[in-house]
Amino acid sequence: MDHGKVSVSVVVFHPDQRLLARTFASLVRAGRALARVRPGMSIHVYLVDNGGMADPGGMLSLLSQAGIDCTTLSGHGNVGYGRGHNLAIEQASSRYHLVLNPDVDLEPGALLEAVAFLEAHPEAGLLAPAIVNDAGQLQYLCRQYPTLVDLFVRGFLPSAARRPFESRLARYEMRAQIDEHDTIWDPPIVSGCFMLFRTSVLKKLAGFDARYFLYFEDYDLSLRAHNVARVVYAPSVRVLHHGGGASRKGFAHIRMFVVSAFKFFNRFGWKWL
Structure with missing residues (x-):
């Protein structure tokens, strides 16, 4: 393991080039802040192209000019979100590994904190x-273990129709615990848009479960992580996420969501109400 390195994997499929450029620019700023305080700590980015990435060289030049090592993994086709990250995780030899969405902006001090x-x-x-x-x-993206009702209400009901379920959603989204100043230990599930692991822990878990093509792979990995280490919500680390839910992305995403939910509940147990 290279104890002076943070590796970062970003999986893309026909990405929004503007958002991806913002993500990389924010990574450059966060990397500079980290290097100023910890000069021996460097960053290695793995850009995993599942298809449709236009001109990766131009995008990665932004990182390389800032002294960030870059590796592009491509030609494997659209293998899914988790399996895409696993291609990078298998190569990583860092102290820490960041699973990062291509629509997330890091605040300048995020990596340092x-x-x-x-x-x-x-x-x-x-x-x-x-x-x-x-x-x-x-955004309340830490979660309790979901019920089918929680997933349906949060994922598919319009805001006005959610009102009778507000207390359920508040419990599921841990709104009473999650804020912008209190550290919370061991939330059951955390969001896959930004997951910073000790690489040794991630290797022990063998990365994401490849049975999920998209959705619920972060739920699965979060729950398994508790078996080998502690999970922490640390609000001193801040990021901006531009993402949206499956219901706003069309039928194909709704279908993938349902298929992955079925796999998740079959593995960890069904909870209806």
Whole structure:
């Protein structure tokens, strides 16, 4: 293991080039802040092209000019989100590995704060940040174990129809616990848009379960992570996420969501209400 390195995997499939450029620009700023305080700590980015990536060389030049090592993995086709990240995880020899969505902007101090937290807490194997949306509002992306009702209400009902279920959603989304200043240990499930692992923990887990093509792979990995390390929500680490739910992306995504939910509940147990 290279104890002076943070590896980062970003999986793309016909990505929004503007958002991806923002993600990489934010990674450059976060990397510079990390290097100023920890000069021996460098970053290696794995860009995993599942298809449709236009001009990866131009995009990666932004990183290489900032002294960030880059590896492009391509030609394997659209193998899915988790399997795409696994291609990078298999090659990673870093101290820490960041699973990062291509629509996430890191605040300048995000990596510095995250590494500092993990250095100070060796029991932590997976760190989740405070995640805000474009309006700067906190997103409640830590989760309790889901029921089928929770998933349906949150994923598919319009906002007005959710009102009778607000107390359920508040419990599921841990709104009473999650805020922008309190560290929370061992939330059952954390969001896959930004998952910072000790690489040794991620290797022990063998990365994502390849049976999920898209959706629920982060639920699965979160639950398995508790078996080998502690999971922590650390709001001193902040990121901006531009993502949207499956129901807003069309029928194909709804179908993938349902198929992955079935696999998840078959593995971990069905909970209806």
